Amino acid sequence: MPTIKVESQLEYDVRQPTNMLFKIAAARTERQEVRNERLVVQPEMQMETLEVGLEGNTMQRLSVQPCQLTIQYEAEVVSVAQSTDLGNVAESNVGSLPMEVLPYLNPSRYCESDLLGRFAFEEFGQVQPGLLRVQAICDWVNEHLDYTPGSTGVMTTAADVVLQRTGVCRDYAHLAIALCRGIGVPARYVSGYAAQLQPPDFHGFMEVFLSGQWYFFDPTRLAPVDGLVRIATGRDAADVPFATITGDAGLTSKTVSAVFLPE
Amino acid sequence: MPTIKVESQLEYDVRQPTNMLFKIAAARTERQEVRNERLVVQPEMQMETLEVGLEGNTMQRLSVQPCQLTIQYEAEVVSVAQSTDLGNVAESNVGSLPMEVLPYLNPSRYCESDLLGRFAFEEFGQVQPGLLRVQAICDWVNEHLDYTPGSTGVMTTAADVVLQRTGVCRDYAHLAIALCRGIGVPARYVSGYAAQLQPPDFHGFMEVFLSGQWYFFDPTRLAPVDGLVRIATGRDAADVPFATITGDAGLTSKTVSAVFLPE
Amino acid sequence: MPTIKVESQLEYDVRQPTNMLFKIAAARTERQEVRNERLVVQPEMQMETLEVGLEGNTMQRLSVQPCQLTIQYEAEVVSVAQSTDLGNVAESNVGSLPMEVLPYLNPSRYCESDLLGRFAFEEFGQVQPGLLRVQAICDWVNEHLDYTPGSTGVMTTAADVVLQRTGVCRDYAHLAIALCRGIGVPARYVSGYAAQLQPPDFHGFMEVFLSGQWYFFDPTRLAPVDGLVRIATGRDAADVPFATITGDAGLTSKTVSAVFLPE
Amino acid sequence: MPTIKVESQLEYDVRQPTNMLFKIAAARTERQEVRNERLVVQPEMQMETLEVGLEGNTMQRLSVQPCQLTIQYEAEVVSVAQSTDLGNVAESNVGSLPMEVLPYLNPSRYCESDLLGRFAFEEFGQVQPGLLRVQAICDWVNEHLDYTPGSTGVMTTAADVVLQRTGVCRDYAHLAIALCRGIGVPARYVSGYAAQLQPPDFHGFMEVFLSGQWYFFDPTRLAPVDGLVRIATGRDAADVPFATITGDAGLTSKTVSAVFLPE
Incomplete structure (x- = not known):
């Protein structure tokens, strides 16, 4: 701990x-x-x-x-610490999701999962459901974006980021959230602190709902997951400045x- | 009643x-x-x-x-029935808004109040705050849009509507919501039934928070406000299909x- | 012939x-x-x-x-008929392009090559330059889009299509054009007739400038290239309704x- | 002179x-x-x-x-010097426009006149055609935008500017061009020098086609029109960096x- x-x-x-x-x-x-x-x-x-x-x-x-x-x-x-036994954590059936989790399937201001749904299915529809699939999404985001401070602004959305391929932590999280929702996995934005983040700053990452509980993911890979500290949770960064x-x-x-x- | x-x-x-x-x-x-x-x-x-x-x-x-x-x-x-004494209903001070109302100031998927904030202030910043100002927003939306079934889709946003100037009930509501939030008035989307709506269908309208309570507004003017029946409430239509x-x-x-x- | x-x-x-x-x-x-x-x-x-x-x-x-x-x-x-000896056709050096070809490197209304440049380089930057690379772009477009009449409209752009992954002939051409310009290959839109197109209709395809001349490409693969007949040429469909x-x-x-x- | x-x-x-x-x-x-x-x-x-x-x-x-x-x-x-007898300069009938002027009626990358056409007609459809109407468009642009260096970027379009209400010279020109095209007046972008511009820099303005010739307009009002010097002409700033x-x-x-x- x-x-x-x-x-x-x-x-x-x-x-x-x-x-x-x-x-x-x-x-x-x-x-x-x-x-x-x-x-x-x-x-x-x-x-x-x-x-x-x-x-x-x-x-x-x-x-x-x-x-x-x-x-x-x-x-x-x-x-x-959260489970790291990735292979054993499955996706929840949408028909049995708790009611308070449902809104995190909806598209939000900076996470246009409706617009990106077909893209998400095309890229990740064939991947084994569960933590492995969310990990695949985070890997894709990490590999296809360049972390570039100043390349995006407060109104940059996941769709913008798919096109321009640059961003900062909030953009990485927004895109991963949109892709998760797009394949039917509830996902939300978490603002927080992150141990070992360089340079030190507030951080933005995400949380997905799998097998009945929420799991942190940080698609930037800029800090260890067990050093993430939650401040606030929202649909996307609009909720937690x-x-x-x-x-x-x-x-x-x-x-x-x-x-x-x-x- | x-x-x-x-x-x-x-x-x-x-x-x-x-x-x-x-x-x-x-x-x-x-x-x-x-x-x-x-x-x-x-x-x-x-x-x-x-x-x-x-x-x-x-x-x-x-x-x-x-x-x-x-x-x-x-x-x-x-x-x-809700109060219709428009002149006497003021806007709530943002510093005293109840906590559960605060998320309805945030931009959402189809109501980009962040993007439209300057436009909202420019058009409505000088109008007397309160019900009269919300009414002015609804009037503007009604006068500047053409109600045109088929002109918009499920992903059309308030910003799209400002540009293209056509829409249906959900678009009217989205734009009015975005403009209200843009000037600091909490606003949310309500799906429902509407007496006397022609042709009969589910309807979308909005609700704004003024003087400590929520008020219905229907910028389409297609049905009387006292005939509006709430089904569900959300940040925008994404929450309440x-x-x-x-x-x-x-x-x-x-x-x-x-x-x-x-x- | x-x-x-x-x-x-x-x-x-x-x-x-x-x-x-x-x-x-x-x-x-x-x-x-x-x-x-x-x-x-x-x-x-x-x-x-x-x-x-x-x-x-x-x-x-x-x-x-x-x-x-x-x-x-x-x-x-x-x-x-145009050359089909794909391996032997190289890209022209930007420093020696004829002056009248230069505007076809610029972004246009429906082909946002500025916005898609980084994406184009990421996907196709490592492919051998020349006809083979343009072919790779057309293949990508063909494989990642679903040909879906009615899924797009007259204002749909290449960036929209990258996100939504559906379109018709003009959308296929716009995306391929944007990606070509994005990697520095002049490309333009051609409206025309197409033998064997089913159902018969006007068609939209593209033309790229390689090794000193223009070559037709049809990313839809809906008609043979030697059955394409040019009506008009433009930066994109905006020029040639x-x-x-x-x-x-x-x-x-x-x-x-x-x-x-x-x- | x-x-x-x-x-x-x-x-x-x-x-x-x-x-x-x-x-x-x-x-x-x-x-x-x-x-x-x-x-x-x-x-x-x-x-x-x-x-x-x-x-x-x-x-x-x-x-x-x-x-x-x-x-x-x-x-x-x-x-x-160009004519300043504004009341006497009429719009050309679209049926008699010279062929080389026609492309300047088409939407372009940063001037989405197709998207803004309805807005343009709503705002300016009732104004007397001719120089006075173009002047009304320039006045609207000048009054509704705040000149704010840094508020926009190289990919900002006329539609963006209508929403966000800030920009620099190229944005002012793009919006005025889009509105002119939207009401059927050919308009194009001119890059140049401008006497008395503060701070001195390259400048962007526009040119519209009326009564058989092109007229300069600068919706920023930051420099006198007779001090404008043309470098290059294009559909929008994409053509003339x-x-x-x-x-x-x-x-x-x-x-x-x-x-x-x-x-």
Whole structure:
């Protein structure tokens, strides 16, 4: 059971009264224990903590007056390793999927699984169903995209990425999610921390539903899967930005870190 | 409190073992009472009823062997009329929105509010916030689109519609939803029945969150708002098709009806 | 030197004074001799014959008063067979391409070679340059698309087709053209007649520039290459519709035929 | 008859044998006289001058070995002022357009006039045809877009711009061209120099065909129309980049200048 120490610090120049939502705290789930957590905002102000949706996304909401705002988070996260016995994990029959899993079969803003369904079936329809097939999708994504910071933007979608063949972590995840949904495997986006990621930053990866449970996959292969720490879960990156700003505030500094603690 | 009698009948040629999900039953909510409901499947088979999500979407799930399948639904729905005092309904401050409403500010597959945000602000940023502004959006959509069956498909998005200026009910709703989200008003898609709709069919409209509650709007103006009956609620039409088919089944007949009952 | 007898007849219900441009006559080029040509319009009216561009596109222009219009074309076309010694035909060096060929390296409305360039290089960058590489592109297009009438429309582009994997002749040609331009091979769209095409209709195919001359390719494989008859040449289908109508006229009948004459 | 002194200097780090095409020399047309022209390449090498297409586009082609390449251009351009009597210039009847003008009615890569046709007719169908209508299109473009360097890229199209409402000179021109074609007015893209442009750079504007001749329009309003100097003409920016590079060469410096000379 690896333990990961995560930290982040964001600084903003808030120029007008502004509403801010932050998704930077590690999620508390059955698979992820959070210890020694600390969240500090400066200057001191009232902060509301919300939980949204069935996946336990936690967010902080602040109404901020003009100031230099700093928000700092740290925690130690103990995560339960997921099975790696790939050959034995099958796909769930669509007729027996739990109801809360069904929406993750639907196309979403950045994962046009409807548009890419025929492509997904053509490429992966003949592969053995289950973890092996999801692995094949992740391999395809990894091999056919070039990881190129700056090549995509916040509105880049899975379909864009299939065409242009470049992207960053969120694009890799979006494409893999769209292809999984396209062959009938529920898949969703996870924002988080990632131990050993270079350069350190927030990370985006995905989670697929197989044999009755969710499994993490990171098609970028930029960090070990057992070092992934969930912050928030959504249909795609549209649901889980680390900050949502309504008003006028500019990010002036961002520092993120995640390291394995010695056991 | 209008009462609407709704009926639908779908027939399928099921050619292989097929999983089918139906969203055709009226939702049971605080604002919508369902009486004398009857749902019949022929040939007789086991049917599972699921509720998905926070909006109380109800669906029927069937595993169907090859056959001629008929599914019939009928009910009487008493709906609580919503306020029509438009001038007095304001927009909610984003900082005080309930947590479960927040996802309806996010862009979705067919409602690219991120892409259309600047356009929305340019057109509607100066209009008085509240019901009047949402009404202005619906008026714009109604005036700038031509209702043209066949001009769009299942993958047509709000952005497509802004460009091509034609569509059907789902396109009208998608565009109005995208524009509402674009100016910071939570909005979602509702599939349903609509009394007096010509020709009778399932209908798609929208719901916006103002002053702490949800309000129906139908930018097509093809049916009176107090004759709208909710089946299911989603981010857009991707979430609420009347049928989802995994396998091989062709729709051979569809009959839909909705009429006001005398009070 | 195969000889092909081509015929077409178009009928229109002209409801207002309308300008009509027709591109239905076989082009007269070094490689294509046109004999026994006949073009008849009923009712009798003045008809202007225009030649546009460097490729010798011929078109008929009419100003039509309200009427039932019939335009009939027939001709015998003797075409010079092109080399089939695929292994010996190389790609031209971009630095020595004739000036009039250069525009056919540029992206066009339905052939987004800029967007698809990286994909083209990834798939075909390692293939031996020349006719064999163009053949590989045509094979890929043929194998990865399903020929599905009705699956695409007049605004479908090569990028759309890569994603959705279905199309008709113009889509096959657009995708192959985009991929050729993407790897630096000039390519253009040709509208025409095609002997043995089933069902008979106007056809769309492509032409690529290799070793100093243009070669026909038909990625649909629906008709023999030596039965292809050029009507008009353009950057893509936007340039060569068989009819361009400004006014109000509806096509009520279209008959097309192309057969090899016995030698 | 204003005289404009134009100069440009481009420097490249050429890392491999590279083919380069430059479009930086002022075009010689009936409306534009070029004097005291000087084009220098360093290191000294063979340079081929090509003219492409009916619009007299001139380009320089070089095969360059690895080196630090500098290309310098200067000239004095005397241009014939175009009519500004807007009310008297009508649109040409489509039935009498010269054959070489017809392709500029077709949609092109970055000007999707087919997609935007209905929008164009809705917005501008009722405006008096002629220069006044083209002016109305340019005004609409200028008022509805924000000039925002960096907001668009080389693959941004007119349809993108209608949605996102930001762009630079090429985007302004593309949108105005698409709208003109959409209402049946031939329009094309012109790259050039522009006196008084701030900051100095190459510029992109458009030309429309009215009453039998071409007229310049610059929807950005960033420079006076009589200070516009044509380099090259095309369907859109895809046809007229100032440099086309096949190989490996990076632009390390670009200096452009255009000033009115005292008469």
